[in-house]
Amino acid sequence: MTANVSVFVTSSKSESFIKSDLFKQIPPEWRQKSALNEDSLLCDLVQSQSFLFELYAVWKNSQQDYIGFSYNNLYLSFTERKSDTDLRIPRINNNICRSYKWRQKDMPSVIQRGDVFIPNLYPLNKVSMSAHEDNVSSFYEKRIGNTDNIANIISIIKEEYTDLYINALNVCYGDLILPGLFFLLEKDIFDDYCTFLFDVLKKIKNKSPNHTAENYDYNFLSLVLSTIYFNSLSADKESKKLVNLPLVCVDPRNLSINAKDIIKTVIKRESDIIKKKKKDIKYGDKINIVMSFDDIYAPHAISVINSILAHTQNCDDIDLYIIHGNALSFEKRKEMQAYYDKKLNLIFKEINNDFADQLPPTGNHLTQSAYYRLFVQEILPRGVDRIIYLDTDLVVCDDIVDLWNIDLQGHVMGGVEDCQGKELRNRLSDQKNENIYVNSGVLILDLVLAEKRYGQLSYYFAEVFYKHQNRIGYHDQDILNIAFEGDIYNIPLRWNIPGLSYFFQPRLPKDIIDHPDYETLPEMQQSAFNDPAIIHFIGRRKPWKQNCLTPVKELYWHYRAKHTDVKISIVQRICRVNYFLLVCNGVACLFLGKQFYVIPLRSYVKSFKKALFFQKK
Template sequence: MDIKIYVCHHKEGLIARNQYFEPIQVGRAISNHVLDGMIGDDTGDNISHKNREWCELTGLYWIWKNTNHDYVGLNHYRRYLNFAGGDRNSTLYIEKKVDITQYLSAGIEETCRQNPIVLSPLVNVHPTSSPGNTMTVYNHYCYNHYKKDLDIALSVIKNKAPEYYEFMIISMNLEMSVFGNIFVMRRDLFNEYCSFLFSVLFSVEEVLDTTHYDDYQKRVYGFLAERFLYAFVLKHKLLEKSNNIIHAGLIIYTDFEPEYNYKQIMAQISSRSVRKVAHPHAEDVHIVVSFDDGYIKQALVSIYSVIKNTSDASRLRFHVLHDEKLSPVTRDFLCNKFKEVKFDFYAIEDDYIFTVYPHNREHINRNTYYRLFMHECLPQSVKRLIYMDLDTLVCDDIITLWNMDMDGKTLAGCNDEGGVSQSRRLFGLNWNKSYINAGVLLFNREQAVRKYKNLRFLYLESFLKNMKNLTLQDQDIINIAYKDDIKILPLRWNVGSRVYSSSELEAAYPKSVAAAAVHNPALIHFTGENKPWKPDAAHPMTELYLAYQAKAFAYQTPQTQSVESVA
């Protein structure tokens, strides 16, 4: 059988090639760099120059017009159909640079012989990271892209390809579909699909004005094509009552973990020296934290790291938000252990609001919402503050963070590791690049109260108006509340776990910024469940954390108890 699956590339990546797989550079006509070792979509009959708007479809068009295989398909350089029968309709993520071509090829001939159409997994339609909020294909498109574009396409189909219209509107009202324009088809079906697809899109292109679209929305033709594919499949499935159309599994190569020299990075961090400078008349640096007796060991490490790396620890004032699970014994222990800094404790009363806000992640407890009440607890004299989670390790002088200019914004923080994806989930078409991680915040409390009045109302409204798409609890609420009032801080002040590894989520910062933060972190945030104090910890900075932990536990005056006696 002559089966050829073309693998689209637009940048450097792992190349899969054998008798079935053929890499192709899409958009080569407008690329500044020719990728070696593969064909381009800029020869013969082609639309390569349209790639910025048409994405992988420029490759698909080239395949349609310039090849004649018995079976033909499209994969991406990071996404491959998996022909292993036991993995059907499932997705497997791979983080290593391994050649899986032979594995992928093992069942391909038998699968194609029995199935004239092989698709990627059929999945529920929902915003990114919000699987509970299923929606129709139509509503999902309108949430993420411009509604008028889809309506124009539907009108074109209704008038110029009416034989597909019923199946198009049926598919638009389903809550599941296929994505990525990934498939393999028998040649006659492939020709039929391409004839339908490109005739419609060329007609849409004649009337669609994308002049003012950003780079993401300009990819409109690729986005539309994703929705056309399943409508085409439904036509054959329903009219022909065909059961030999299958959903194969999908193998996704994530962005490979960078090859950093972590030993060297940790050694450089450990060797940093802080010049102790006395500032007898300098203002207090207000740091808000929250923990209970069950988290005292982690709190000690984080607080110790702040003190160790601060030029003037006498300026540090920790404001601890807590409930009854933080005992008086633990509070006294903390004050005695770190006598060079000041501690204030604020009991958070039981409030019905904690039953209203969601608790949808097992490793998150009620304390995470206490940061939404810090403006109410602290005295009026505290006009500016730093909020800090305690799964953190501070590696630089926190007074540097305290002194940062907020450029008139009420809130400042670092871009979240998946900030673009999370912003699109929350805001749809109105997303921006200011979705921050709420684990480290610089907060102008005085301005917030003056500008927004009742912050309790602000947070509750932000939650209730967006609750269907809210999955990251207080972090989502904060980003909604201050959406256009956030200053982005250098990433080194909140280096989360995904910065060190791969992720399907899209970050707002380039890889060069991530690499600089990894090499020179000011604050390492052990986000997610891969915590360095766990026995099976795999975080690359675990060794540094454990070194700080040992020093923090040993750091005591003659009056201080050992940590084991209270933990």
């Protein structure tokens, strides 16, 4: 007899239940029926819009032999390929369902492998986006303000679920946790799991009946309890077989973006700008732009500068300040000065600040010059009251005057919400807050107002760094967001569009958090992506590297080629035309049209070496 298997999904926007007969949307009547229950715990779950309410509805109504649960567009991969690597894909179609065994016809072979299917455990700082190492108990204390609920979990399990007690201690004082409630369970195990989960949560609620839902963070407590439960199954050698599987993230956006049309539009603006008059400057008589780079990043900075000049008639109104250290050579400065002499006012300012040298290394895809934006107040001449700061891994696609003229409405700094803004904001704060977290690649800074409110900025940034250094993971960007928290104006999204937005790159590293997660409405994202003013190639996948497949990278090469003296190597020429092959962490992804194929190179190499070894013997 064929087993009846269903994976219930909570997101009404997900494509999965439409494209696959395995995934099912939770029926509205199940929710309504559960909502009539006057249990105080369920009332809390409804109030906090917790996915646990959806899980409760599935538990009380489903009758399948195997029951799965997914939300936030994350799904378990049931493929038999041995891999712990999580992926990100743009959509679910028939080929994807076949590849990841997301069909009813695949389930007989899947359930032969086990009765419990869950994700791999994650380090807590990956799930929580904490910049420093915490155990579960200490993290919960920082987030909620007390550890009573964690202590109650341990106490309840010690008294009523004694077989789970040692695992409870291990999880609560350890740093590994499930990334979410994503699973496929045999019916009896599912019932036992839900009984345990909701019973403990209810008892925690009863210990503090007057607390509101915000005093608990039920979602996080459910991850703790689920990790305890499934760890116990894994440790019990006589229990049903448990299988850990990678997660697949399906990007929920349904944006209609034609990258080729966008490239044409941006390039056409160059010819259109010639017909236009100079624009009025609202703040001062000069547009002060600041950049910082070294010899290695100089060719990429040239692409940025050329893109600025191509889209404005106000070139002679621009003062471009280059803040640099010893890593920008005199020869390179002289070369750039000669080339841009009659195009704009190029001013080099050397930094000499001991604090900058004491800051931690910035990682492989950044240089120490990324910190130099923190010292603009003391380096730039008096009279420079307002600046635009630009990174060197972007292209400007519209008139920079429009960015300069944005009214910050009394805020010290303006920036665009980072594509991981919610997670990064929560990582920096002990408590939930609604302040914006911006990407530091494109900034407007009111230096006069900043000095009035915060004093000498380099000292202020030093204080912020040393007070919060255990939290800081995104270098200067974190420092700026902490320093000006609540004093940052949200600039329209089109002024800092991530290049990855135009290409759904698979998530190969074991980290599921960093897909774009804007709080901006989808229709506003649609408008911004189709009409970018600045495209920012964030992260390690730069246009000049092999692993960048976004089609809009052609704009980078277009503006770099305007400087005929900048040499382009053979390898870079290959990178320019590569839109189909991505290699990372021993896995190759081949993109052909709208389909992609995963090739486990590392596995093939191991098999080849093994065969070669036996052949020699």
